[in-house]
Amino acid sequence: MGSQGDAKNGGEENMAAWLVAVNTLKIQPFELPSLGPHDVRVRMKAVGICGSDVHYLKTLRCAHFVVEEPMVIGHECAGIIEEIGSEVTHLVPGDRVALEPGISCWRCSYCKQGSYNLCPEMKFFATPPVHGSLANQVVHPADLCFKLPDDISLEEGAMCEPLSVGVHACRRANVGPETNVLIMGAGPIGLVALLAARAFGAPRVVIVDVDEFRLSVAKDLGASETVQVSTKAEDVAGEVDLIKKAMGEAVDITLDCAGFTKTMTTALNVTRPGGKVCLVGMGHNEMTVPLTPAAAREVDVVGVFRYKNTWPLCIDFLRSGKIDVKPLITHRFGFSQKEVEDAFETSARGGSAIKVMFNL
């Protein structure tokens, strides 16, 4: 397609936000790979910050993924097509697209059976050692770039990534028009889970959190009821009662978007016999939970890892207005060294910061 160096990037030096050490991000040059026949080159316009990005910044690791050399951060993104590979037929330069971050192998049994999110060879933006997308431009497979309708903004396109987590959880937990849903945690993930649950038709959604402000945001976003809870284990029994009263009827499905011992204990105790608990949040690694009494009521625990085949549905929800993610974007930053640092600091703070978004 082009020769070496700047010509690859359309004549400019491509810059990206590199994680170079603990708590140290530096905007530095980022050389793009050459454009393969099935790839596209995308100019990044909107990138959101995820809790995992913050975790990498603070600790250089996330679960068993360890950052061993400098890595470009960021993965929740949308942009404009600059150039297309020779075999790409469904996109043209100028198209506005949302990007699905993970490139799977398409050869293993997981991929071939449609569970590509579990592919052992997954290459995922900003999961080491794969570079992320907080950059001027990236090269990415065209089939992982989804065209945005004209009335959907690039910021909303970037929101498809976290929204996909909520959508995938609702699918795995079988949320639908007959399932009353409880959501533990009103952080960014609890809130996208709320939006997804309503879009899937859940008649009643109760959401709990320790933070009053986050609960008020949840109420604005359509939660039927909110319950403020504590972090203390001894409060579980009382909170189970409050939740049941708030739901009014049985809790069919609980989405634990916090993932702590206390929230899982509450979830296992409050969900009705034959119901499901979906563990979305990854708070604690090992938990001491009342699993047996729940299992003996046939309350199943389903797990989620990222998502699969969710972008078309997310875009459809946004286009039809069934979901409005715009209220979740609370803070905006430009792409400069100082703003990158401020943005991550704001995101790490939590509280009133729900989704921090870069506009490039």
Added chain:
Amino acid sequence: MAAWLLGVQTLRIQPYQLPPLGPHDVKVSIKALGICGSDVHHFKTMRCANFIVKKPMVIGHECAGIIEAIGSEVKNLAPGDRVALEPGISCSRCNLCKNGRYNLCREMRFFGSPPTNGSLANKVVHPASLCYKLPENVSLEEGAMCEPLSVGVHACRRAQVGPETTVLILGAGPIGLITLLAARAFGAPRVVMTDVDESRLAIAKSLGADELIQVSTEMKDASEEVVNVQTAMGSGIDVTFDCVGYNKTMTTALNATRSGGKVCLIGLALSEMTIPLTPAAAREVDVIGIFRYRNTWPLCLDFLKTGKIDVKPLITHRFKFTQEDVDAAFETSARGGNAIKCMFNL
């Protein structure tokens, strides 16, 4: 007469007055009855999970017998018919019952779960719809075995065991062994089993397990044992049945099962467990729970009739219905070891 649980470790054969025969009921002369771990638990502690024995209760629930009398509305059974009994009477009116999950009915009245009297008795009265006629070639003892076998069958259904699912079973006790038989009947291509007890593993081998791994009770051995079971399976482990239910077995199960697979918790040992749930959930390993069974008798009888399952080797000890034998039977069953299923012949 029936075997009444009067207090801790105290069973007495005493008179048992039957309720009148309703139009949809049958009177059954009990002929074969097996002892379950829950019966032993009630016997030893007067409770089992949330069920507490507050007044004398007839023990026993794994049973089969011969119809003696039928209610006025009963059409598909006749006196003389040999039947296996499904123990639990659900309400048929609640949402769980109406949606087919009657095993979870809150109003369930189940033989030998307080306060409902059990069936270690000369005769019982029971709904005809819960009595299943035995095929000619299936004995009354095999009929009684349908109850524990149902636990394995229900677990295999919930965990979706089939011709493509490799299965790991933790624990080769009575429940682990019937789960093995059920898994094979459902077509599982490969079954690996673990236990601490060599003799139980030998029984598992004779019943068709492909590989046996002896394990310890020490948590520190868990990681090595995970490697051992995965190596023994040869390919990813699709479904793991924890028929024990301890921290160590659930930890092994959650770590050894492949991404996207299922762990089915059958063994009900602990109230609270300390387990690596999050890493497993983050690999989409789901945890499926089991409570008894539902709609399993017809399938169990079919498996027995066709020989797809042979439960007879599991019946290791037999007793008569006398005070002395009742005491000896419970002692033997509680002992475990080489006692797999203790069966009363009445």
